[in-house]
Amino acid sequence: MPQILIEKQRKPPACDACKAKKYHVCTTTPVPRGRPPKNRLPACSSLPPSPPQSLRPRPSPPLPVQPVYKISPACPPLTPEFVAHCLEAVQSTPQYNHPLIATTSIDMDIRAVSFQLHLLPPQSRVLALCIICCASLTSFHPSMLGDGPRPESFVDQNFFLSSSDLFGCGIRRGPAYRALLIEALKAAWELGIILQPSNENAASCYLLDLVEQCDFTGISRPWADAYISHIRALAPIWRSENSHAIPDSAHWVGYLMGDALISARNRTPMLATPNDQLLFCGPPPPSLEALMASLTNSTSVSSLWGSLNSYLYHVIDMVRQLSETVAGDYPRLGPLSEGAALDFLSSLSLMHAILCLLLDHIDRVIATADINSPLILEDMSRTCAYGAISGFTGLVLPFYRELVYREGSDVQVHNQYTYDRLGFLRGKAHDMAILAVRQMARAIRYLPKIHYMPVHWQTVLGWAEFCLEEAQSGVPLSPEFMQDVETITKELKGMGYSLEVASAPKSVALIERLEEHVSRAIADMFLPPELPLVARNTTEPKPNTDYEL
Structure with a gap:
């Protein structure tokens, strides 16, 4: 019977890690020679060692679930002419002077592409859309106000001081403004600006929170949270570029104060910490x-x-x-x-x-x-x-x-x-x-x-409600107080040019009640002085305590 020779299979060489136990300096990586065997998996010991956990590439964080938006036909076309008009309009908004926006070159970038936003880099394009959204609240462009009455310039006294159609401007502006806001939000979510700290993204988050204050007061402020988080991450970079000092620290005090007052007004916790305050405003x-x-x-x-x-x-x-x-x-x-x-x-x-x-x-x-x-x-x-x-x-x-x-x-x-x-x-x-x-x-x-102060709507509204409570309390009020009430009421009405919410039934009822009390106070000032105050009060209707603010 012929003898069958069985070839002894050689052991695979030790891996680098095993060899290192015996030879602490030399390492040997096996080099395959000849034709590889068919259908043979490599031994686990011959696999190259895995890199340390700290050196492995980390996966990017997943983007947040993007809300589904419908493109509104009311969105104005972003023509170069309209974009240029919005850049002029936003200059009349004090909040645009934020030192954060000054750290970007967005104005030059928009002008460099001849006001064609689709040519901008992604983060700059989002910021430009946010700027246009803010500017649309003060714009008198036909794309925003249609064919109805509108001012001829940003300082048209004949229109702003004598027109009775300010509410009409806010109503006509509403659909176009909301459509622009949706486009800005879509672009912001698609790019994930809430997750990527940069000067442009931080400025966009700041502006998106700003426009939310016009007609929305929720229990959280996600865009403001991202804005504070971004500037906190960017502060070390700014300090290293400016000899260990935050640029425009004097201006940061005012803007951090404004953000803190929003938290106080909304009865929510402050977003900026004491350390943030020291970092941006100094000792x-x-x-x-x-x-x-x-x-x-x-x-x-x-x-x-x-x-x-x-x-x-x-x-x-x-x-x-x-x-x-x-x-x-x-x-x-x-x-x-x-x-x-x-x-x-x-x-x-x-x-x-x-x-x-x-x-x-x-x-x-x-x-x-x-x-x-x-x-x-x-x-x-x-x-x-x-x-x-x-x-x-x-x-x-x-x-x-x-x-x-x-x-x-x-x-x-x-x-x-x-x-x-x-x-x-x-x-x-x-x-x-x-x-x-x-x-x-x-x-x-x-x-x-x-x-133009549309972002202060909630603040002025709160004081108008307090004034109405005082007027309805039945306590005699001084002529000076009623003059102040008249000033606040006119400010509330003036915001109707920018905001559709000013013409909502609740807002209109508040304004009308305030105007009634102001008119009654003015009439009382011209009554004969010998007429007793009690006699005058007996003819006045009782305050409407059923009015709900």
Whole structure:
């Protein structure tokens, strides 16, 4: 019987890792020779070692689920002529001067492609769409307002001061504005700007949050969250490029204050942390008491701007104080801290005194400006005055509303003493709110007769509702207060040019009721002085307490 020879199979060579146990320096990678065997899988030991976990390429995070949008036929064609018009329109919106937008070259980029947005890089195109969406709220282009009455320029006094069709502009503008907003949102979601920090994406998130404030107040602000997250990631880059300093830190104070006031108004937590405030605005300023003393002893223009920045910095701190001690989610879990409320009231009183000094200084700058002074100085002074007043009034109303809520909540009122103390605190906050109405009207008067503030709709609306409550309370109101009510009512009506929500039934009813009270107050001023006040009041209808705000 022939002997069958069985060839002994050789073991595969050891892998590099095994060899390293014996030879700590040399490594050998097997090199295949000859023809490979058929249908033979390589031994596991001959596979190359896997790279360390830290060196493996990480998969990109998945983009968020994109909402399904329908392209609206109302969307204006983005022609070069319309885009150029929108770039001019957005200059009249103060929020466009944000230092974040200045870090981009979006204006030059749009002009470099001759206003043809499809030629822009993706992130720049999204930012351009957001800018056009903001500009569409002030535009008088036929693509936005159709064939109806419209102004001939951005300073057309004949139209803005005498036209009765401001609401018509807002109504006609609505469909085109919403279509532009949808296009901006679609582009933002498709590119995933909420996940990729860059100057352009951060600016786009800021603008998208801005337009949301016109007619929407939700419990969250996703675009604002992304905006803060982006600038937090970009700050180290900016600091390294600018000798360890954030550019335009003085301007950042005002814009972070505006964002904080939105959180206070919406009764939501602040987005910027104390560390963010230090990073973008610099170290804390002197105390309120020290600021008060410096304003009393100095009248120079240079010290005025420094004092104003310190004041705005303190406004941010007080929004945080309001949230953490009185009106935030955690303080609302238990009874109101009377000490915290008294501390906040004391700070508000000091803030009001500082504000009055600041405004006196600003009025002096405006009054002494002559024809040889640069116009920008007066414009900047008026803008700063408006911002300073907004800081104070933006603190007062949320604080007052919280105390009203606490006083009317059965959970918080345990006994008569507690009820009386809450009533005392609410009364003090109410007195502060009356002062804030005067300052709010003063802020509006600082602005040019023709101005565009559509993003402040919710703020002005809140003060208009407070004024109506006062007018319906039956308490005699001073002529000065009713003049301020008239100013706030006209501001609310003026926003009808930009916003469709101003012509909603609820808004129209509010405006009409305010106008009725103002007209009645004016008529009372011209009644014979010998007619007793009681006799006049008996003929007036009782306040409509069924009106719901």
